[in-house]
Amino acid sequence: MTPLIEMVGIDKRFPGVHALRDVSFDLRAGEVHALMGENGAGKSTLMKILSGVYTRDGGEVRIDGKALQLATPRAAQDAGIGIIHQELSLMNDLTVAQNIFIGREPRHFGFVIDDKQMERDTAALFSGMNVVIDPKRFVQGMSIARQQMIEIAKAISHDSKVLVMDEPTAALNDREIDELFRIINQLRDAGKGIIYISHKMDEIQRISDRVTVMRDGQTVGTRNTPEVTLEEIISMMVGRALVQDEAKVPDLSAAPVALEVRGLTRGREIRDVSFSLRKGEILGFAGLMGAGRTEVARAIFGADPLDAGEIFVNGAPRRIRSPRDAVRAGIGYLSEDRKHFGLALPMSVRDNIALTAFDKFARAGGLLDDGAMHRTARESIQTLDIRTPSDQQEVRLLSGGNQQKVVIAKWLLRDCEVLIFDEPTRGIDVGAKSEIYKLLNRLAAEGRAIIMISSELPEILRLSHRIAVMCEGRLTGVLPGGQSSQEEIMALATLRPSQTVAPSEQEQPA
Amino acid sequence: MTDTLRPGTTTGPAPERVSFFATATAQRLLAFASLIVMVIVFSVLSPNFMQTSNIIAILQAASVNGVLAIAVTLIIITGGIDLSVGTMMTFCAVVTGVVLTNMGMPLWTGVIAAILTGACAGFASGTFVARMMIPPFIATLGMMMILRGLSLITTGARPIYFNNTPGFDQISRGSLVGQVFPSVPVPNGVLILFAVAIAVSFILNRTVLGRYTYALGSNEEAMRLSGVNTAAWKTAIYTLAGAIVGIAGLLIASRLNSAQPALGMGYELEAIAAVVIGGTSLSGGRGTVLGSLIGALIIAVLANGLRVLSVAQEWQIVAMGAIIIAAVYADQLRRQKTG
Structure with a gap:
């Protein structure tokens, strides 16, 4: 059987980079093929060639x-390739239907848009996917998961034979991931080919049939x-074996309390949240997307106002x-x-x-002491092991992991x-993740109190x-x-105050 | 704890209902309400304000700025800005003068010349912005100066009068309505303003070009990735805006019965002010013709009312500036509520 897509001997150069x-x-056809690799391995570049965003310098696509x-x-679209970008690319000020049919609106007389027809077609698309979304709603304010569904509907409506998904679950909670996988399975059964880019091993094992790993712009192998x-x-992926560390919990009963919050409340987002945090402690915050973790963090940080609550620092x-x-x-x-919110990307x-x-x-x-800034930056680069050619390098040119270290350096300085x-x-890719973990452990060991919000349970654990x-x-x-186990956490993360609340929160009747 | 429940919601946990005061409609209503309040205040303060002749003078004054504001609305919705509409309008008037007075061609050729000149100038701006990737602020700043220079060169800095073309002044000053209803002599210029407003509203709401105007301002890259030729559509929008500026050129030339080459600077700012007061977002993706129309009326009412009250012209300018800041501040407050 001829494969749906064959990319052979693809070569691409950018100024200074092969x-x-x-x-x-x-x-x-009819498979989910996972594409893995650290950031910068070339996955996205390969997919951009497939979707016509970049032109290749060598090789063949069949x-x-x-x-x-x-x-x-346009050419890639016409060839049946649909791509769902990691940074979702919908137009907020347009409705769902308008977004799906952008560029090929059904028309009267060649120039007047037939919105009714468009909305009917959109509704039909969604019902085929067993998803309930109002075609007339504006995209503004919709959750990432919904926007993804819209992108998928858009790709399907193009009669795409191939769907490329770039880290589709990055911002989804578990229920939304289940929904996404249901639709991926449905598409696979319909004979479509799906290329699935992700860093998450458990998902790859759950959804994919084959997996190809890339490293440094080359394919390492397909299994x-x-x-x-x-x-x-x-x-x-990393070209070496990784050692998995276990969480080592130090005895902190004697350590002073660094932060205590009591009765934080704001509307429906934060309801009577109280906890304390000792010096040298890492307190993980787990929960589903939208559980209010970021809201609590922002409230403690003073970025959003509170209705009620007290905050104690060092008692x-x-x-x-x-x-x-x-900060004070x-x-x-x-x-x-x-x-x-963290970086001025074009600055050094x-x-x-x-x-x-x-x-x-x-x-x-008001003159700046450039020499002192240089020394401080050198010091941070050394202690945090930030990989950059010099402290004058623009931050946007660093990898995700190193950008994160710059943010950390910034806060340590304060x-x-x-x-x-x-x-x-x-x-951030796998190799850099474990470095960030080491760094967090080190900061805690130095006596700083750390709150870590994460949607990845293995990371929390x-x-x-x-x-x-x-x-x-x-x-x-x-x-x-x-x-603690993942199951214990999930039980608490879905613990609603009353069982009657649950059914109404159900999003999509399957 | 059932206060969080919204039974029957099938579209997920995102906030379903947005407070009415946070909508763009509210901003337009606010502008409209301010307009009404202004009219009431001025009519209480001065008995002359509400006279038919004065109302007509206000509408007449609003017509040129209104048409320009509609053109600028298109550009601002795409996320751009147009600083050249004032001098472009003048240049269109000058070309009409050359065609009608210097070359002695019939009236209709002058109308076509004005619109065509505007479209060409708009096409040039659009090409600079969409194909040569020059930021709209710079591209139209350049166009503003180029067109002003061309107007002065073409005319030798002297006005061109339309005395040889009888009926030209009727384009703006005549009144078809007045012939039917002599008691309400609404000038043709005002009719043209409303006609342009209705036509552009239709284009924005119902046609492909209009849809892409919003889409460009909302997320141009997403549109490009959807396989749409964004450069071509953007150029088309600038061209359409230019043609509308051509109509404004006709209106002003007809009202003055002459093409004044030195005129035009400053009109672009007044047009942008009208658009902003009308609630169109300078960051693109949102905006309506109706809003800009109301904005143009607010500016005209304010200028006229203060003049009727014998307030010095210098203070009128100050008042205008204050209104712009107040309008945008109201918009900011609205945004903060939406979060």
Whole structure:
């Protein structure tokens, strides 16, 4: 049988980088083929060639046995390739139906749009997927999961034979992932080919038929998923075997309490949340997306107002009404979206590290002491092992893991004793993740109090000394680290105050 | 604890209902309400304000700025800005003057010349922005100066009068309505404004071009990845806006019965002000013709009302600036509520 897609000997160069070297990849009809590799391995570049965003410098792409050029996104679309980008690309100010049919609206007289027809077609698409979304709703304010469903519907409506999904579950909760996998299975059964890019091993094992691993712009190998072990995939990805650390929970009963919050409340998002955190402790925050973890963090940090609640730092009550107050009280917050809220991407590593602490480097007359900034930046680069050619390198050119380290360096410089990490390893590849873990452990060992919000349970279990679990704005329980199971956490994460609440929250009747 | 329940919701946990005051409609209603309040205040303060002749003067004054504002609305919805509409309008008027007065061609050729000149100038701006990737602010700043220079060169800096073309002044000043209903002599210029408004509203709401205008301002890259030729559509929108500016050129030339080459600077800012007061977002993706129309009326009412009350013109300018800031601040407050 001819494969749906054959990519042979693909070569791609960017100025200064040989991004893809002699890469081969194939996809059969009716299979889910996982594509794995660390960030920068070349997965996205390969998919951008397949979807016509980049043109290749060498090699051949055959679809259904026919060699094709695929010079533009349009050409790839016409060849039956649909891609769901990691950064979702819908237009917020347009409705669901308008988004799905952008570029090929049904028309009267060639220029007047037939919105009714478009909405009917959209409704039919969704009912085929067993999803309930109103075609007339504006995309603005819809959850990532919904937006993904819309993107998938859009790809299906193009009669795509091939669907590329780039980290589709990055922002989904477990229920939404189940829903997504149901639809992926449905598409596979319908004979479509699906290329699934992800960092998450458990998902790959759950959904894929074959897995191809890339490293440094080359394909390392392709395996049938049921026959391959996790360790084997990881060693293929990093080129070495990784050692899995167990969470070591230190005895902190004598350590002073660094942060205590009592009765934090805001509307429906935060309901009467109280907890305390000792110096040297890592408190993991687990819960489903939208459980209120980020909201609690932002409230403690003064980024959003509170209706009620008290915050004590080192035993003393503090009024925190702005991030400025929080920083003065020694609390730092590392946002889950570091590109938007954590970094000035076009500025240098040095400037980013010194950015929030310019007062430390200011001399009389507001002049900046460049020498001192340089020394501080060098020091941070060394202690945190930030991989950058120099402290003058623009931050946007660093990998995700190293960008995260720059953010951490920035907060360390502010002498924060309480650090709140919101999804610290999102979008960071496996090798760099374990470095971030080591760094968190080291910061705790140095006596800093750490809150770590994470949607990845293995990460929570591996790092947390205690695990706080939230559901619908409430703190539903605190579990001891090192001995709790994923099941115990999930039980608390779905613990609703009354069983009658559950049915109405059901999103999509299957 | 059932307060979080919204039975029957099938579209997930995202907030379903947005407070009415947070909608764009609210912003337009707010603008409309301010307009009404202004009219009431001025009519109480001055008995002359509500006279038919004065109302017509206000509408007449709003017509040129209104048409320009509609053109700018299109550009701003795409996420751009157009600083050249004022001098472009003048250049269109000048070309009409050349065609009608200097070349002695018939009236209709002058109308076509104005619209065509605007479309060409718009096409040029669109090409700079969409194909040559020059930021709209810079591209239209350049166009503003180029067109002003061309107007002065073409005319030798002297006005061109339309005395040889009888009926030209009727385009704006005549009143078809007045012939039917002599008591309400609404000038043709106002009719043209409303006609343009209705036509552009239709284009924005119901046609492909209009849909892509919003889509461009909302997420241009997403559109490109959907296989849409974004550069071509963007150029088309600038071209359409240019043609509308051509109509404004006709209106002003007809009202003054002359093409004044030195005129035009400053009109672009007044047009942008009208658009902003009308609730169109400068970041693109949102906006309506109706809003800009109301914005243009607010500016005209304010200028007229203050003049009727004998407030010095300098203070009128100050008042205008204050209104712009107040309008955008109201919009900001609204946004913060939506979060």
